[in-house]
Amino acid sequence: MSIQEKYQILKDYIRSLGSVAVAFSSGVDSTLLLKVSHDLLGDKAIAVTASSSSFPKRELNEAKSFCESNHITQIIFDSDELNIEGFRDNPKNRCYLCKHELFTKIKDVAREYGLEHVIEGSNLDDTGDYRPGLKAIEELGIKSPLRYAGLTKAEIRELSRELGLPTWDKPSFACLASRFVYGERIDIEKLKMIDRAEELLIEMGFRQVRVRIHGNIARIEIMPENFSRIVQEDIRMKIYDSIKALGFSYVTLDLKGYRTGSMNETLS
Numbered sequence: 001m002s003i004q005e006k007y008q009i010l011k012d013y014i015r016s017l018g019s020v021a022v023a024f025s026s027g028v029d030s031t032l033l034l035k036v037s038h039d040l041l042g043d044k045a046i047a048v049t050a051s052s053s054s055f056p057k058r059e060l061n062e063a064k065s066f067c068e069s070n071h072i073t074q075i076i077f078d079s080d081e082l083n084i085e086g087f088r089d090n091p092k093n094r095c096y097l098c099k100h101e102l103f104t105k106i107k108d109v110a111r112e113y114g115l116e117h118v119i120e121g122s123n124l125d126d127t128g129d130y131r132p133g134l135k136a137i138e139e140l141g142i143k144s145p146l147r148y149a150g151l152t153k154a155e156i157r158e159l160s161r162e163l164g165l166p167t168w169d170k171p172s173f174a175c176l177a178s179r180f181v182y183g184e185r186i187d188i189e190k191l192k193m194i195d196r197a198e199e200l201l202i203e204m205g206f207r208q209v210r211v212r213i214h215g216n217i218a219r220i221e222i223m224p225e226n227f228s229r230i231v232q233e234d235i236r237m238k239i240y241d242s243i244k245a246l247g248f249s250y251v252t253l254d255l256k257g258y259r260t261g262s263m264n265e266t267l268s
Contacts, residue, residue, distance in 0.1 A: 003155045010149035011040060017117045017143065019044035021110035023103065024074070025055070026063035028153070029121030029146060031167040032160050037119070038072050046113060047072050048106045050079035053188050054176040056195050066166075075109050081177070082188065090186050092132070094177060099133035103140050119143045125153045171208040172260065179212050181263055193218075193246045200242050204235065208258050216249035224257040 014020070014037050022034045024047035037045035049063050060076075067074035081087050081098045091097075103118060110118050120137060123146045127134075137144065146156060153172075160168035179194045180186055190213060197211040197218055210221040220239075222230060229235060230253065243251045254262070 001150065003151075003158060006149045006151050006155065007159055010145055010151065011036060013145050013148055014119075015040050017041075017119070017145075019115040020117050020119045020143075021046055021048045021075075021106055021113065021115045023106055023118065023120040023142075024049050024063055024067075025121075025173075026059050026066060026167070027121065027173050028160060028167045028170050029123055029156055031066060031165055031170075032156050032163070033119060033121045033146060034066075034072065035070070035163060035165060038070065043073065044115070045072070046115065047074040048109050048118075049074060049076045050102055050105070051076055052079045052081055053191050054081060056176070056199070058199070059173065075113075077105060077109065079105060082186065087177075088186050090177070090180050090182055090184055092182050094132075094182070096132035096136050098175070098177070099136035100140065103137060103142050107140065107142075117143050119145055122147055123151050123153055123156055174260070178261075178263065179210060181212070181214055182266065184213070184215070189247070193248065196246055197243045197248075201239070204239070206230070210258060210262070211243070212254075212263065213248075216247075218243050218248040218251045219254050220252065221254045221256075221258040221262065227253075227257070 019041060020037050022030065022037055022045060024030045024034050034045070034047050047063070047067050049060065051060055064074065079102055081101065084097050084101050087094060087097050106118050120142055122134060122137070122144050126147070157168050176191050176194050177186055194211050194213055198209050201209040201211070201220070201222070206222050206226055208223050212219040212221065230239065240251045
């Protein structure tokens with residue numbers, strides 16, 4: 001099936017929903033979903049964004065800016081996942097606990113504004129990894145139009161480019177809690193350390209980055225094509241000194257490079 005055929009399925013499906021609250025994070029997937037929904041449904045499509053300790057301020061600001069520039073109603077609510085029972089212990093179903101809480105609150109917003117459905121931006125590629133959050137989404141009856149249309153991440157980027165969306169080549173992002181190895185306790189100070197470390201790398205021109213935390217060790221993931229740059233003496237030492245100053249004892253580079261869900265590699 002061609003990308004345009006999938007795009008038509010997406011539009012027909014969203015139009016059939018009538019009115020929607022879009023879970024909006026300013027990422028590649030949710031930005032396309034929100035844009036198409038608002039184009040089709042107008043004021044019957046609003047953005048709902050959670051502000052939390054695992055969601056960097058730079059992402060929240062981008063979400064606000066996009067909605068303002070496109071005249072889309074946006075509801076922002078505070079969501080402190082650290083208060084969810086069991087979340088801080090970082091169990092294997094951490095994402096389930098978080099998503100269940102998050103989408104329950106978004107459903108409440110949708111109900112308050114008289115909207116029929118809540119929709120979110122997971123795509124076809126998201127079915128191939130360990131993603132307990134999808135279970136929560138299914139349990140709560142949340143719709144996933146991009147998956148319904150069979151759109152992959154690459155196709156979503158291509159459609160976004162065609163629509164002139166600024167996110168078409170935006171690096172992938174996941175909540176900061178995903179940087180912790182399962183079983184390592186999550187706290188606000190470690191979240192801030194990770195956020196600042198990744199921001200530092202982004203400021204230095206490394207676009208797709210992850211800083212994973214293993215106790216007092218920071219494990220950096222970047223694209224392999226950037227390896228030759230990161231090991232240059234001045235850059236290497238600036239990264240080492242800056243990240244160590246955040247509270248890490250050791251700073252390492254993952255030789256396999258960036259990939260999604262690397263913390264799932266320890267799961268059987």
